Amino acid sequence: MSVQQQLNTATLQLVQLSLEELSTIISNQVSAELQKLLPQLRSTIEGAINQDKIYSRQEAADKLCVSPTTLHNWKKRGLLVPMQAGRKCLYTAVQLEAFLNQREIGKRPY
CATH class of the missing domain: 1.20.5 (Single alpha-helices involved in coiled-coils or other helix-helix interfaces)
Known part of the structure; x- marks a missing residue:
């Protein structure tokens, strides 16, 4: 052995x-x-x-399958508010995922 x-083995042996x-x-x-x-x-x-990924406006639009203009409209309506870095709008992966999860299938978010 x-x-x-x-x-x-189940028994303890001194070896x-x-x-x-x-x-x-x-x-x-x-x-x-x-x-x-x-x-x-x-x-x-x-x-x-x-x-931890951060998306630009265009990348976020591509991920959500919408135009950057739609993202701007959602921002104005308070539906999806990005972080601001100067003049740039930035979206986190967590934020986009939460937005996608809250949407009902087949319905527009506005």
Whole structure:
């Protein structure tokens, strides 16, 4: 029975291991757990990066499939108010996502 199999058994046995063997076992176990968590971690990081994205007026219009003029009209009506950076209108990914989620399917937001 290998050292790895001995550690996986339900009963605790005292085994004499060298520091190198113990280090290898721990490293393998940690590596296996990290491999299980890696897909979830990647999607979380990608989601965070996408949430921090800032869109220009044209990019936001493209994402919402409307014209920049429509965005301007929505701004005047208070439906989708952008951040201002000088004369530039900027929209966050979170803001656009929330706007899309609040719209009813098949209905215009104005």
